Amino acid sequence: MNGISAKTDGQSIIARLERLPQSWWHVKTRIVVGTATFFDAFDALSIAVTLPALVGLWKLVPGQIGFLISAGYIGQIVGAVFFGWFAERYGRIKALVGSVAILSLLSLACAFSWNYESLLVFRTLQGIGLGGEVPIAAAYIAEIAKANTRGRFVLLYESIFPVGLVAASLLAVWAVPTLGWQSMFVIGAFPALLIFLLLSLVPESPRWLVNRERISDADAVVSKLEKIISKGNVSSLPPPVPVPQPIPERARFASLFEGIYLKRTLVVWAFWFLSSLVSYTLIVWLPTIYRTVFKMPVADALLFGVLNTVAGLVGGLIAAFAVDAWGRRNWFILAFVGAALPLLWLGYNSDQLTATMVLWFSSACSFFASSMLLALYVYTPEIYPTRNRALGSSIATAWQRVGSIVGPMFVSFSIGGYGLGAVFLVFAAASLLAALIAVFLMQETSRRVLEELSP
Numbered sequence: 001m002n003g004i005s006a007k008t009d010g011q012s013i014i015a016r017l018e019r020l021p022q023s024w025w026h027v028k029t030r031i032v033v034g035t036a037t038f039f040d041a042f043d044a045l046s047i048a049v050t051l052p053a054l055v056g057l058w059k060l061v062p063g064q065i066g067f068l069i070s071a072g073y074i075g076q077i078v079g080a081v082f083f084g085w086f087a088e089r090y091g092r093i094k095a096l097v098g099s100v101a102i103l104s105l106l107s108l109a110c111a112f113s114w115n116y117e118s119l120l121v122f123r124t125l126q127g128i129g130l131g132g133e134v135p136i137a138a139a140y141i142a143e144i145a146k147a148n149t150r151g152r153f154v155l156l157y158e159s160i161f162p163v164g165l166v167a168a169s170l171l172a173v174w175a176v177p178t179l180g181w182q183s184m185f186v187i188g189a190f191p192a193l194l195i196f197l198l199l200s201l202v203p204e205s206p207r208w209l210v211n212r213e214r215i216s217d218a219d220a221v222v223s224k225l226e227k228i229i230s231k232g233n234v235s236s237l238p239p240p241v242p243v244p245q246p247i248p249e250r251a252r253f254a255s256l257f258e259g260i261y262l263k264r265t266l267v268v269w270a271f272w273f274l275s276s277l278v279s280y281t282l283i284v285w286l287p288t289i290y291r292t293v294f295k296m297p298v299a300d301a302l303l304f305g306v307l308n309t310v311a312g313l314v315g316g317l318i319a320a321f322a323v324d325a326w327g328r329r330n331w332f333i334l335a336f337v338g339a340a341l342p343l344l345w346l347g348y349n350s351d352q353l354t355a356t357m358v359l360w361f362s363s364a365c366s367f368f369a370s371s372m373l374l375a376l377y378v379y380t381p382e383i384y385p386t387r388n389r390a391l392g393s394s395i396a397t398a399w400q401r402v403g404s405i406v407g408p409m410f411v412s413f414s415i416g417g418y419g420l421g422a423v424f425l426v427f428a429a430a431s432l433l434a435a436l437i438a439v440f441l442m443q444e445t446s447r448r449v450l451e452e453l454s455p
Contacts, residue, residue: 010210010248013218015240016226017206018146018449022153023229029144030153032197033137034160036100039191040133041164043107046188047072047123048284049172049305050181052291052298057181058116062292066412069284070405071120075127077401083132084394088251092140092205092390096133097198100191103129107188131401134161134377135393142381143207143389147241147449151328154378155320162313162370165283169306177299207450211386213248244451249387256384256392261454264383265392267441269399271332271376274434276400278339278427279369281407282362283309289411293420294355304359311363312370319371327446328379329438335375336435338368343428350421358420369431373400382445385454 047069054060060068079099087095106126113119138158145153168184175183203225209218226234249255256265286308290301315335323331342361346353376396384392407427414423445453 010213010215010218010246011243012240013206013210013215013222014246014451015243016222017144018241018243019238020146020225020229021238022146022149025225025228026144026153029202030141030157032194032202033096033141034157036096036133036191036194036198037137037158038160038164038167039188039194040103040130041161042168043103043126043185043188044072044130045165045168045283045309046107046110046184048287049168049302050176050184051288052301053176053181054116054119055288055291060116062412064116065288066409068116068120068123069408071124072127072130073401073404075124076131076404077127077398079128079131080135080394080398080401082128083136084391085251086132087136087139087390087394088208088387092136092143092208093198093202095136095390096140097195099129099132099136100194100198101129102126103133104189104192107185111182111185111189127401131397132394135380135397136390138377139381139390139393140205142378142450143205143386148447149324150382151323151375151378151446152320154381155316155323155374158374158377159313159316159320161374162309162316165309166306166313169302169309173299173302173306176302207246207386208390210246211248241449243449244455246386246451247455249385251388251391253391253395255388256395261384261388261392263441264443265396267437267443268376268380268383268396270437271372271434272380272396272399273403274430275336275369275372275376276403277407277430278343279312279366279373280400280404281411281427282366282369283312284404285408285411286358286362289358289420290355294358296355304355307359308363308366312366315367315369315371316374319375323375323378324446327444328375328382329442329444331375332372332379332438332442333435335368335372336431336438339365339372340428340431340435343424343431347421347423347425347428350419350424353420372434376400379445382448382450382453383443386450389450389454 083095083099103126106122109122141154141157203221206218206221230237287301287305290296290304342364346361380393380396381389411423
């Protein structure tokens with residue numbers, strides 16, 4: 001059968017998976033899984049776009065605002081670690097279903113919050129689902145992508161995240177003043193409807209099945225994909241791509257720090273922490289800064305927030321078409337430096353800032369900062385083997401949540417004491433530190449089969 005060995009083992013199954021051309025099945029899978037990620041982003045930003053209204057309604061002070069933003073990320077740390085373990089033990093699809101169910105139901109609970117304390121509790125619990133969905137989805141998408149176009153394939157999928165941010169920002173401009181802040185959380189409950197599509201249309205990852213030594217199940221999935229993609233003419237497919245023999249081992253937390261994986265783990269943890277410190281903090285705090293520091297009306301503050309997220313979306317789309325050709329390392333260096341420069345300008349000119357100045361320079365920062373966060377969803381699954389890919393990716397993104405906790409709290413306490421200038425300068429220093437790590441310690445992963453990169 002066109003060079004396929006009669007022997008069905010893990011190596012031959014992955015070789016057959018790698019040879020599959022990109023098809024409508026890949027697009028459909030990205031749409032289904034991507035819709036869940038879209039609403040993950042929508043729900044992640046819902047607190048930022050409702051806060052300008054809640055500040056006046058509940059008379060919130062800066063410390064309460066920062067804690068409310070950060071509380072969701074505490075839940076996300078728990079969700080990232082738990083669902084990373086769950087995905088290695090029970091499968092990628094079951095982990096996605098569980099995380100989507102939690103983020104949807106708790107979004108609805110947030111809509112029924114009656115005061116600051118109840119919203120704080122519900123938002124923290126919703127974070128468990130929010131923290132679990134994105135890294136598991138990224139690991140799954142990476143596992144079905146071809147090596148030579150994996151960067152573009154994953155980044156185009158991940159670009160749905162900033163689309164979700166933009167959608168939340170745009171909708172909030174109308175919905176929050178017209179329907180009330182609760183409307184954003186009601187809409188955020190919609191992904192519960194995706195559970196049936198995930199279970200019926202998206203198969204389990206063949207790579208995960210091979211690692212669990214469920215060879216017949218993996219063979220059945222790949223055989224079905226071969227028939228779908230070739231329209232029944234399997235012999236027309238290209239020859240299987242040579243790949244290393246996968247090692248069927250169970251996930252272990254300790255193995256993230258063994259051998260070649262120690263440096264990889266520390267590097268990617270630093271990237272996630274530093275990039276989220278810059279990117280997510282700006283995303284969630286800027287609408288409130290426009291409202292409280294520059295005294296803008298709620299609708300105008302939200303509209304400025306839309307422009308910031310649009311800049312991040314454009315940056316992510318450009319990165320999708322550059323990351324395979326330029327390489328992961330080159331893009332990371334460019335993105336980290338590109339994010340730092342406008343922050344340095346804002347920091348050094350803080351005494352004469354206007355809302356418009358902040359908009360333009362923070363948007364330039366968002367252009368690069370969002371692209372590096374998206375590129376991390378490409379890079380992180382690549383540096384771990386299948387047995388630890390979901391766990392390693394999820395724990396790495398937990399450091400994103402740590403940065404997202406530290407950043408808003410830092411902003412809330414710094415604005416009153418040190419001013420906006422100090423905030424921007426600290427974030428610029430964080431981005432430049434990440435650039436230095438990329439220059440000296442980052443490994444290039446472009447266009448290589450996952451099993452070759454991470455044995």
